[in-house]
Amino acid sequence: MIATDRQTTATTSGSIAQPRRTGLAVSAVRGRALEMAALALILALAAWLNVWEISRNGFGNTYYSVAVQSMLRNWHNFFFASYDAGGFISVDKPPVALWIQAISAKIFGFSGISLLLPEAMAGVASVAVLYFLVKRYFGPLAGFIAALVLALTPVAVAVERTNGVDTWLMLTILLAAWAMSTATEKGRFAMLALALALVGVAFNIKMLAAFVILPTFYLLYLIAAPRKWYIRVLHLALGSLIVFSVALSWPVAVQLTPAADRPWVGGSQTNSVLDLALNYNGLGRVDGQEGIGVGGSNRGFPRGFGNGGFGNRNSGAPSSGGTSPFPSFGGTQAPGGFGSGNRGFGSSSGLFGAGVAGPLRLFFGGELAGQWSWLFPLALVGLLAAVQSLRRKLPVERRGQALILWVGWLISYGAIFSAAEGIFHPYYLIMLAPPTAALVGIGVAAMWSAYRAGGWQARLLPVALLATALWQNNVLMGYPSWSHWLIPMTLGAGVLSAAALFAGRIGGERLWQRWAPGFLAAGIMGLVLSPLAWAAMPVAAAPANASLPIAGPSALYPPDSAGWTSLGVWDDGGLISYLKAKNAGYYYLLGVTNAQQSSSLALESGEPVLAMAGFMGTDPALTPQKLAEMVAGKQIRFILLSGSMGGNGSISSWVQGNCSAVDPSLWASSGRLGLPGGAGGGARGARLYDCAAP
Numbered sequence: 001m002i003a004t005d006r007q008t009t010a011t012t013s014g015s016i017a018q019p020r021r022t023g024l025a026v027s028a029v030r031g032r033a034l035e036m037a038a039l040a041l042i043l044a045l046a047a048w049l050n051v052w053e054i055s056r057n058g059f060g061n062t063y064y065s066v067a068v069q070s071m072l073r074n075w076h077n078f079f080f081a082s083y084d085a086g087g088f089i090s091v092d093k094p095p096v097a098l099w100i101q102a103i104s105a106k107i108f109g110f111s112g113i114s115l116l117l118p119e120a121m122a123g124v125a126s127v128a129v130l131y132f133l134v135k136r137y138f139g140p141l142a143g144f145i146a147a148l149v150l151a152l153t154p155v156a157v158a159v160e161r162t163n164g165v166d167t168w169l170m171l172t173i174l175l176a177a178w179a180m181s182t183a184t185e186k187g188r189f190a191m192l193a194l195a196l197a198l199v200g201v202a203f204n205i206k207m208l209a210a211f212v213i214l215p216t217f218y219l220l221y222l223i224a225a226p227r228k229w230y231i232r233v234l235h236l237a238l239g240s241l242i243v244f245s246v247a248l249s250w251p252v253a254v255q256l257t258p259a260a261d262r263p264w265v266g267g268s269q270t271n272s273v274l275d276l277a278l279n280y281n282g283l284g285r286v287d288g289q290e291g292i293g294v295g296g297s298n299r300g301f302p303r304g305f306g307n308g309g310f311g312n313r314n315s316g317a318p319s320s321g322g323t324s325p326f327p328s329f330g331g332t333q334a335p336g337g338f339g340s341g342n343r344g345f346g347s348s349s350g351l352f353g354a355g356v357a358g359p360l361r362l363f364f365g366g367e368l369a370g371q372w373s374w375l376f377p378l379a380l381v382g383l384l385a386a387v388q389s390l391r392r393k394l395p396v397e398r399r400g401q402a403l404i405l406w407v408g409w410l411i412s413y414g415a416i417f418s419a420a421e422g423i424f425h426p427y428y429l430i431m432l433a434p435p436t437a438a439l440v441g442i443g444v445a446a447m448w449s450a451y452r453a454g455g456w457q458a459r460l461l462p463v464a465l466l467a468t469a470l471w472q473n474n475v476l477m478g479y480p481s482w483s484h485w486l487i488p489m490t491l492g493a494g495v496l497s498a499a500a501l502f503a504g505r506i507g508g509e510r511l512w513q514r515w516a517p518g519f520l521a522a523g524i525m526g527l528v529l530s531p532l533a534w535a536a537m538p539v540a541a542a543p544a545n546a547s548l549p550i551a552g553p554s555a556l557y558p559p560d561s562a563g564w565t566s567l568g569v570w571d572d573g574g575l576i577s578y579l580k581a582k583n584a585g586y587y588y589l590l591g592v593t594n595a596q597q598s599s600s601l602a603l604e605s606g607e608p609v610l611a612m613a614g615f616m617g618t619d620p621a622l623t624p625q626k627l628a629e630m631v632a633g634k635q636i637r638f639i640l641l642s643g644s645m646g647g648n649g650s651i652s653s654w655v656q657g658n659c660s661a662v663d664p665s666l667w668a669s670s671g672r673l674g675l676p677g678g679a680g681g682g683a684r685g686a687r688l689y690d691c692a693a694p
Helices: 002-051 061-070 075-080 096-108 114-139 140-152 154-160 167-184 187-224 229-256 272-289 376-388 400-418 424-451 456-476 482-507 508-526 529-540 574-582 596-603 624-632 647-659
Strands: 590-592 609-611 638-641 687-690
Touching: 002 114, 002 140, 002 529, 061 075, 061 096, 061 114, 061 596, 096 114, 096 167, 096 187, 096 574, 114 140, 114 154, 114 167, 114 400, 114 424, 140 154, 140 424, 140 529, 154 167, 154 596, 167 187, 167 400, 167 424, 187 229, 187 272, 187 400, 187 424, 229 272, 272 609, 376 400, 376 424, 376 456, 400 424, 424 508, 456 482, 456 508, 456 529, 482 508, 482 529, 482 624, 508 529, 574 596, 590 596, 596 609, 624 647, 638 647
Parallel strands: 590 609, 590 638
Antiparallel strands: 638 687
């Protein structure tokens, strides 16, 4: 009887427990489905912002587009990231991001879309990676908000709609952060090696900008990995060998190649990748001594440092007229039409909205605050709530490790950008977008938990919403035509949601449980209106300034009227037609002072155009002797002079003394060609010279 009762009881209990387990499983499946649906919506939003009407941007940054066009011609140009088809000079960045563009163009054909889409999709991938990184330690709410904030960060949208390299830098560092988080959590050297190898890859995207994250990675692993201290030190020492081996793989390959067999290293003064990395793309950006002019700062590197040296012979150009000496890579010609290549340079003087170097630059520096900081108070106050919830003893728990990662990332890049006195553009701030978005998501989730728990920490959430609304009001005050309708909406949403959340806690448990989630959602929706408006403006711009991407009202105006420097070439069709008719047997269509002037001509004509002094017109890549050899070898016939050659006046003197000026009426129906001056200034007029022997 007792056994029967027990059996009956067990059967009865099982019949009750089984539906409960089934109900929990169904609930979990529904929750997972809702989570994936929410993520899909965010990714769709990110894709729409990045891709909608992207074709209006043409070839984007024409400097990089011409390089990709050149890289498709042969493997030599592909490996060395040659700017021109003849392999004379390279672009001023490492090749990894351009390799991706070249592969896309090889598969889908050379067009603006094939060059711009890889960066747009990399931006969407960054949103997904950030979601999973934040959700892993702080839950779906934190991951959802972090992904939403990154998708709506104005500077991220502006950059991801171009073919620059910064989007790939951001994605690669995010992937490295995932590997480093796993390595620190489990103490696995393999994941540490992967993280540092990815940083090495990032170095070959934008050089020293990738290494800014290394102190944070090293600190995180050193204080939090579950290994004995000497094992951690050993792992980091071995990891350092990995990061530098990967980072230096391409530079060493370039330096070991004889200078006569590769392009001049664009952007360097000494034909050295090390010079490029440390000066123009490195420390020179911080101290303002990029060494971009002849005779400028080279940080102690003597002329002749590395293969080449000042004015060293560079025979990357073809040695015989009309053909390239390198095997074909399936080259294609660019269709007609100009891109929007409008590159320039900013500085600590506030040019291009970059503000003045200093601790408050990122918040009160011209255009900078509107690029990234709309929700920063949520991140700051939320960080306090997140820290309060952590365990106060070693070893550092997983959520504490994540906070070290994101705070370290934000501080390290923020400090560099604040102090930079050299070339500095607002679009660099894309590297602040992931840590800021992560901290906003983590902070909101932590403050919501504190609000539900009650006590003094429950006040943090309404305080953060109100502080964020007030900060957005401060940013919007500089834009009267936009503030008159955005301020009432953002300030109203912040004030009303904060007041409602305060009242909800005072009114009792039932009131806040029923209405507080709606108040929080309304407040967040109101506060994302301003960043959404700023992010939408690059989408509405036609075309965007792809060389100096920026979000906000400045994106809506043509470059000249927005205060940018127009660096394209105005041609009424006469120049290219004249050159093609007269240039039979010569490889280059013509030579110009710098890549700013040559990019549009190369894309419109589909012919190689020689940028004699690199991007800025300051690279000492060409000597009169070398130019004479190229003319005699039927590599080049026509030279178009405008502005200066970065102090290397010997080229201009040789051209004027050995070539004949062409009557402008023969090659421009209006009698003139609109060209900007070189880096050293100069008239907008240009003179065409014919260097063929009479």
